[in-house]
Amino acid sequence: MDTNSYLDMELLRFSTAGSVDDGKSTLIGRLLYDSKSIFADQYEAIEESSKRKGEENVNLALLTDGLRAEREQGITIDVAYRYFATPKRKFIIADTPGHIQYTRNMVTGASTSNLSIILVDARHGMVEQTCRHTFISSLLGIPHVVFCINKMDLVDYSEEVFEKIKDDLEAFSSKLNVKDIHFVPISALKGDNVVNKSENMDWYHGSTLMYLLENIHIGSDYNHIDCRFPVQYVIRPQSDEYHDYRGYAGRIAGGVFKPGDEVMVLPSGLTSKVKSIDTMAGSLEEAFAPMSVTLTLEDDIDISRGDMIVRENNKPEVEQDVDVMLCWLNEKKMVPRGKYAIKHTSNDARCVIKEVRYKVDINTLHRIEDDKEVGMNEIARVSIRTTKPLLYDNYSRNRFTGSLILIDEGTNETVGAAMII
Amino acid sequence: MQSYNLTHLQELEAEAIYVLREVAAQFERPALLFSGGKDSIVVAHMARKAFWPARIPFPLVHVDTGHNFPETIAFRDSFIEKLGATLVVGSVQQSIDEGKVVEEKGYNASRNALQTVTLLDTIEEHKFDCAIGGARRDEEKARAKERFFSHRDDFGQWDPKNQRPELWNIFNGKKHVGEHFRVFPISNWTEMDVWQYILQEKIEIPSIYLAHERDVFIRDGVIMSTTDFIQQRDTEPTVSMKVRFRTIGDATCTGAVESDADTIEKIIEEVAAARTTERGTRSDDKRSEAAMEDRKKQGYF
Incomplete structure (x- = not known):
């Protein structure tokens, strides 16, 4: 890469979500490995580690395993950030675990992403977790969603299987606010359509995942209209x-x-x-x-x-009473009528929870109206009143002026992430 | 039609400056940890930009192991003078003299781990409630999960399982008395980004980052500079090589690489072609697979 071309690169932030065995770590390992972003000492370390565990191939998933607790349990417990670059773009990956109890991590990772990669196991098709990941991507306003139908090698690279899953996902996504959707059949393990075009799926004429990541238009992801x-x-x-x-x-x-x-x-x-x-x-x-x-x-x-x-002719809303979609992030449940500190843009204030309108079943998108208790990893539509007027836009219009966090005044922990409706 | 795109370096800089301004707004007594290494130089440079034309509204703190490359200290003093900032020095030698820490002995002795005590003491003595650092998430796997605003309890400890979620660009710096924060404005930068930024901004760096002839010896496959602070074994003869350093830490545990890169442009080419991570030259990380995670929990940088 010559020194000057590097000064023209763009930045793309994306998050990855998948169920436990969807091969998410393998996919990230594959992106890093095939784009030559892995250093020899890192590769040797995982090669050695794979051998010690008696694994047949070098386990690329080990590249993304972070903390010792995770290595011991073999799971990812928090958002981990990874970096790689190609001559066109620098990428920041927010790698978030897919288990239900970690919805909060997915929300965190999604909050700054331009693009979301959702992994679907070709053998199982659209499952509950797929719906959940898609819903969260839409809720957090991620502009681009790429479904990677993974493990195509285990379904004989079948076009029919791919098309069926694609139809299901399209039908489901039409109920959500996702603007730009793509589908790519891949095998992260074998490398099909990740960086290099697959030789096993000549029926697929679309882009590889890497091509999408490098070329998707991100210039309009920020609001350049309302000052x-x-x-x-x-x-x-x-x-x-x-x-x-x-x-x-x-x-x-x-x-x-x-x-x-x-x-x-x-x-x-x-x-x-x-x-x-x-x-x-x-x-x-x-x-x-x-x-x-x-x-x-x-x-x-x-x-x-x-x-x-x-600008005088284009002002934000100025209100003390707002409705938000609230994702609860803390083990301690939300207190009905409770008071919390809030941070919104560069403002500090306090708020009281006035009413829980409904909770969302994040697997089916159904509204739950008879249970108003909001616990960790749950998402609810809530009315709050703030101690001073918020200067805000709807979250769908502006992610910066439409978002706020709730803070427990006793522990100072960030307990809620809210998107203003 | 005008297109409103930033390059990745512009976007990373905008993010870092935003973080530095949040620190100044949210904390009463912040400080910037300055090692004289390229990462902290870049952070200090952006702190200058963030508050220009005013001065940087917090002091720079150097935790001095006493085992420095001579070039580092000379550079530090002239850099900080040009920056117009104030300098606070925390001395590991003083912690040793006061009996707070015991120096390691033997061939692999290093003051690297002792820095943690001096750092926490300095934070306490000056009542700093926030220490800004130049750590990057790409350096090491324990750092990949670090927040921009990282909460430390009143013992300065990091609890990786109890980190505050960080959403959008909203940073929660609320804390109880006695607790403090570590803030990492260049979390999202890679080694390559740092070098490209140094080139773009024409930032001055210590000469030992550039290739030069140096007296060195080889230990466990790592090229070490000869210094008064390291005992060489008989089997470790001094040789002269053309080398440069990829990181600048304590002289006892920072290895050099053979290199002809005597300009920033050449360093960038070298980094692009590099086959090992920059911390591959740091013997302090090699002590165990989770060495960094263990040190961070105790309050390391």
Whole structure:
């Protein structure tokens, strides 16, 4: 790879989900191995380890086994992040386990992903866990979903089997909000259609998984329409050179900002114009999500962390009562009418749980209306009231301004992940 | 039509700067752990960018094992002066003198493990409630599960089974008195990303990262620099080789690689073709399969 081409690469974040024996670790191992992202010392270590355990082939799954507890139990217990690159893109994999008790990890991994890979065992087709993974991908607003029908080698690379599973998945996905779906028949173990095109499935004319990962259009994954700038930190150098400098530092959560733009600051409602967009390397002509920049305004307005700079004709919602889809992440159940601390964009506040409207059976998508107890790994539609107005957009419109977390005020643990409806 | 795409380095930088600003906003007394190695240099560089034109609103902390390559300390002092930041030094020698730790003896003696005590003492002495580090998830498998905001109990311990879930770009730095956080802004970077960023930003680095002639000896297949701090066996003769270092840690456990890469561009080519991970030259990781996990639980970087 020559040095300059590397400076043009894009970043794609994806998460992987699958049931216990779907071969997820093998698939990741295969992606790393076939894209030559594995170092000799890593390969030797797993080769040695496979031999010691008496395994016939080098077990690529061992590459992704993280902590000792996992190695001992042979399962993955948390989100693990992996990295590899091809000349086109750098990839960040959020590798999440598929067991039901770890829905919370899947939600965590999915929250920052552009793309979700869902593994389906060709011998079993669509099972409960497949539905769950698809639902979570849709709930978390992952823009692209790729179903990998794995273990095709064990069904004689049959086109019929693939088509049947594909039909089932399409029917199920039509009930969900997934915008971009792909299906790839693969064998992670043998390497068919992962990086290299399979010689065993000439009936398949689509892309390999790697081709999809390298070429899928991700430029529209961020919102570049609604201008949202949550103020993260106020920069006041108080030096002689920058005596009166007041810069508002933050990461653009949506839209495109330019010097001269008429803007409004919320919640105060005061208006001004963008004077400059500053970085250490110089001022910018424009800045867009997800860039981290510093804005200065023409007028001296009192602005602090938690405020949001927007356009006057395109404002976020400003409400204290919101409905959210809530995924509970903690062993301690959600307390009905309970109070929790919340974090939303750069804002801290508190909220009270007003009502659990229904829970979702994540395997069937049915609503559960008679059981309002929300425990770990459960997902519910909940109404909350916050101590101060939230400046938000619907989660489906903007993942940054539409998401919030709930924190237990006693333990300080993050106990809930909420997406505003 | 204008396309609003960032390159991967721009996106990684935007993420790191966002994390650094969250630290300044959420903690009262943060500090940036600075080893003089390339990763902490990159973090310090981005801290400068994150708060520009103001100064970095927290000090840089160097946990000094006393077993440094001479080039490292000279570089550290000039780098921090140019940065306009303040420096706090935690001394492992002082921890030894005060009897808080006992120095390892013998041929493989290293002060690497002793750093943990000095680090925790320094954090306590200065009442730091957050220590920013340059660790990356791709370095080692225990680090692959580390959070950006990593909670430590009042003994400085890491509990891998009880980590807070981290969603979207919302970071929960809430804590009780006595607890602190470790924050890793370049969690998502690889060794290659770091070198590319150094090239792109024209960041100065210590000369020992570049290939140079050096007196070395071979131990257990690893090329070690001759220093006053390591006892060489009779079977380990000193030879002169053209080498460079891929990581800079304590001189007693950081190995060199043979290399002709005397520019950043050449290093990048070398990293692209590399057959071993950079921590492959670190003997501290080779002590057991879970060496890093064990040290992290006790409060290591």
